[in-house]
Amino acid sequence: MFTTTVKYAIKACVFLAQVQHENRLMGIQEICENTQTPTSYTAKVLHRLVKAELVHSLRGLHGGFRLVPKAQDVTIKQIIIAMEGNALFTTCCLNSNRCSATNPCELHHAFEPVLNRLSESLATISLDSAVFA
Secondary structure, eight states: OOOHHHHHHHHHHHHHHHTGGGOSOBOHHHHHHHHTOOHHHHHHHHHHHHHTTSEEEEOSTTOEEEESSOGGGOBHHHHHHHHHTTHHHHSOTTOOTTOOSSSOOTTHHHHHHHHHHHHHHHHHOBHHHHHOO
């Protein structure tokens, strides 16, 4: 359901939420070892999370990454949007470029409420609730 980029972003954020109580920056190697993700790909993902202001980074010898907001304030939907924009919640399930509310495809009206519920549901799942459930 999710792209590799979104999966890696969620894994990285979940790990950062799990260690948030340590109140320290986590190095890229430590994040990758704990999430079992490749370093170069994960570094790009983390950079996008930094740009979205979900993760803070500091370069240098004692640098690393940490969540900016508290884990209870970051939702899975925010992570998805930071990585992919709103496409998951707005793109036609048939990948039709011609599909829209004014020119719907065959499945548009059937899937529109499903996508709306998915969006609403993912907006209610915080990292905190996912990690400490």
